[in-house]
Amino acid sequence: xxxxxxxxxxxxxxxxxxxxxxxxxxxxxxxxxxxxxxxxxxxxxxxxxxxxxxxxxxxxxxxxxxxxxxxxxxxxxxxxxxxxxxxxxxxxxxxxxxxxxxxxxxxxxxxxxxxxxxxxxxxxxxxxxxxxxxxxxxxxxxxxxxxxxxxxxxxxx
Amino acid sequence: xxxxxxxxxxxxxxxxxxxxxxxxxxxxxxxxxxxxxxxxxxxxxxxxxxxxxxxxxxxxxxxxxxxxxxxxxxxxxxxxxxxxxxxxxxxxxxxxxxxxxxxxxxxxxxxxxxxxxxxxxxxxxxxxxxxxxxxxxxxxxxxxxxxxxxxxxxxxx
Amino acid sequence: xxxxxxxxxxxxxxxxxxxxxxxxxxxxxxxxxxxxxxxxxxxxxxxxxxxxxxxxxxxxxxxxxxxxxxxxxxxxxxxxxxxxxxxxxxxxxxxxxxxxxxxxxxxxxxxxxxxxxxxxxxxxxxxxxxxxxxxxxxxxxxxxxxxxxxxxxxxxx
Numbered sequence: 001x002x003x004x005x006x007x008x009x010x011x012x013x014x015x016x017x018x019x020x021x022x023x024x025x026x027x028x029x030x031x032x033x034x035x036x037x038x039x040x041x042x043x044x045x046x047x048x049x050x051x052x053x054x055x056x057x058x059x060x061x062x063x064x065x066x067x068x069x070x071x072x073x074x075x076x077x078x079x080x081x082x083x084x085x086x087x088x089x090x091x092x093x094x095x096x097x098x099x100x101x102x103x104x105x106x107x108x109x110x111x112x113x114x115x116x117x118x119x120x121x122x123x124x125x126x127x128x129x130x131x132x133x134x135x136x137x138x139x140x141x142x143x144x145x146x147x148x149x150x151x152x153x154x155x156x157x
Numbered sequence: 158x159x160x161x162x163x164x165x166x167x168x169x170x171x172x173x174x175x176x177x178x179x180x181x182x183x184x185x186x187x188x189x190x191x192x193x194x195x196x197x198x199x200x201x202x203x204x205x206x207x208x209x210x211x212x213x214x215x216x217x218x219x220x221x222x223x224x225x226x227x228x229x230x231x232x233x234x235x236x237x238x239x240x241x242x243x244x245x246x247x248x249x250x251x252x253x254x255x256x257x258x259x260x261x262x263x264x265x266x267x268x269x270x271x272x273x274x275x276x277x278x279x280x281x282x283x284x285x286x287x288x289x290x291x292x293x294x295x296x297x298x299x300x301x302x303x304x305x306x307x308x309x310x311x312x313x314x
Numbered sequence: 315x316x317x318x319x320x321x322x323x324x325x326x327x328x329x330x331x332x333x334x335x336x337x338x339x340x341x342x343x344x345x346x347x348x349x350x351x352x353x354x355x356x357x358x359x360x361x362x363x364x365x366x367x368x369x370x371x372x373x374x375x376x377x378x379x380x381x382x383x384x385x386x387x388x389x390x391x392x393x394x395x396x397x398x399x400x401x402x403x404x405x406x407x408x409x410x411x412x413x414x415x416x417x418x419x420x421x422x423x424x425x426x427x428x429x430x431x432x433x434x435x436x437x438x439x440x441x442x443x444x445x446x447x448x449x450x451x452x453x454x455x456x457x458x459x460x461x462x463x464x465x466x467x468x469x470x471x
Contacts, residue, residue: 004322008161015247019259022280044395044424081201083278083302085263086244087400090329102333106399106422108263108278110201114305116275118430121397121422123336145397148428165318172404176416179437238358240435240459242420243401265420265435267358271462273432 001130003091010101010128011089013135018084018105021156026071029156030064034129038139039064041157043147044122055149064156071155082119082155083108097131098138105142107157120157121145158287160248167258167285168246170292175241175262178313183228186313187221191286195296196221198314200304201279212306221313228312239276239312240265254288255295262299264314277314278302315444317405324415324442325403327449332398332419335470340385343470344378348443352453353378355471357461358436369463378470385469396433396469397422411445412452419456421471434471435459 001009013032020028033039042054058064087104094100102125109119127139142157158166170189177185190196199211215221244261251257259282266276284296299314315323327346334342347353356368372378401418408414416437423433441453456471 002319004319005159005161007322007326008164011245012164012247015245018244018261019247022261081302083261083263083280084244085242085261085278085399087332087398088245088325088329088402090326090333104332104336104397104399106263106397106420108275108302110278110302114303116278116303118275118422118432121399121424121430123397145395145422145424146428146430162316162318165321168402169321169404172402175401175418176404179418238459240418240420240437241401242399242418242435245402263420265432265459267435267459271460273435273460275432 006094006099006130007089007091009130009135010091010099010126011086013128013137014086014089014103014124014126017137018086022081022083024081026068026156029068030061032137033061033064033140034136034138035061037061037064037137038141039137040140041142041144041149043149044143044145045147047141047143055144067156079112081110083110097129099126099128099130099135101126101128105157120149122157163251163256163287164246164248166287166292167248167256167283168243170285170294171243171246171260171281171283174294175243179238179240181238183225183313186225187218189294190218190221190297191293191295192218194218194221194294195298196294197297198299198301198306200306201300201302202304204298204300212301224313236269238267240267254286256283256285256287256292258283258285262314277306279314320408320413320444321403321405323444323449324405324413324440325400327442327451328400328403328417328438328440331451332400336395336397338395340382340470343382344375347375347378347451347454349375351375351378351451352455353451354454355456355458355463357463358457358459359461361455361457369458381470393426395424397424411443413440413442413444413449415440415442419471434463436471 039058041056085106089103092100107120122144125141196215197211198213242263246260249257263278264276279301282298353372354368355370399420403417421434436458439455
């Protein structure tokens with residue numbers, strides 16, 4: 001796979017991931033990850049200081065599924081919509097079927113009344129397994145620029 | 158055409174489209190569409206409820222040209238500038254020369270005084286004809302996340 | 315190099331450039347330019363009127379390095395973080411090893427307290443030299459949509 005083709009595969013994964021969240025297809029969210037995985041939301045401040053304290057952490061597809069169930073039960077998620085705007089991905093490293101990539105992201109939240117706000121901005125630091133039917137996230141670290149993030153509403157980013 | 162090349166062609170079309178609008182080259186806008194086409198701006202709410210009530214609708218290049226003339230006569234469009242930020246496109250489907258693709262978009266409006274606001278965010282749902290000299294939109298559905306959109310100013314999105 | 319491969323190379327340069335600035339690796343910033351170069355920040359208004367008055371101008375790597383030193387001494391830059399969101403690049407022209415490309419950009423600033431604001435939006439107009447080990451900017455014109463830009467804080471955009 002050429003560098004340009006790899007770029008295409010990785011950006012396509014990111015776009016499919018974002019579309020699933022924006023379309024409120026939360027139940028599909030865990031399927032973007034490997035069975036044993038690492039998903040973490042952390043502030044830029046803690047990430048830079050190497051403090052392991054995150055806003056949310058999961059290390060298996062099952063934990064991600066639990067999170068989806070909680071969000072559905074809390075019934076909070078439905079009151080607003082999200083829109084991801086992604087910057088082109090920067091592939092940092094590749095060895096065999098493992099790829100490391102960074103993607104700047106921005107999420108705009110729209111309430112039912114129509115108010116739009118910048119909900120979150122930051123960077124995805126991803127370790128991706130290619131070579132299967134579709135690429136999967138083995139690790140997704142969501143580094144939020146702002147420390148002000150509503151943990152109650154900590155929807156998948 | 159490989160999947161990666163198709164991606165390139167579609168993203169290039171979207172980028173040229175956005176640049177024409179941002180550069181205020183409105184007269185070129187209809188040329189991005191097939192002669193018989195479908196261009197619609199609709200809120201996410203109505204789209205999800207399958208209500209056909211849109212903010213703007215056109216089904217020919219001629220109607221798009223009429224819209225440009227109205228905007229020029231109203232002389233409203235010139236008082237501010239727009240900037241599209243697009244997320245990488247997600248190609249959903251392809252058969253022969255027809256492609257269906259989704260693109261998350263965001264439009265920032267800047268007034269002459271310099272105030273910047275998030276004017277619109279949402280998703281393009283496009284049906285694109287490839288195979289000609291340049292790809293063209295046979296259908297462009299602009300699904301706006303917010304219902305609060307100034308219909309008077311409904312500039313092309 | 316095919317058009318799709320060129321697109322990949324140019325977008326990768328833009329992504330690396332944005333990542334260096336967002337990661338506060340300012341000292342690497344001059345290395346994205348040719349030795350004799352042209353870097354200018356200008357408002358859209360002045361650009362459209364062909365007024366050569368810019369917010370910042372440099373025509374060598376050395377001047378860019380001086381700028382980095384000033385920003386480090388002023389110690390202002392560290393008080394906030396920046397996040398670039400780029401729209402897919404539009405390659406406009408290519409002849410031999412020279413490429414002209416446009417990229418819509420948006421920069422979100424996050425203060426240490428966690429407040430996020432849209433700091434700048436606009437367009438990069440780039441002349442890029444390919445053919446070397448990595449592509450380099452021979453010219454980067456940053457056209458800001460808003461005239462309201464804090465010149466004291468005029469960090470690299």
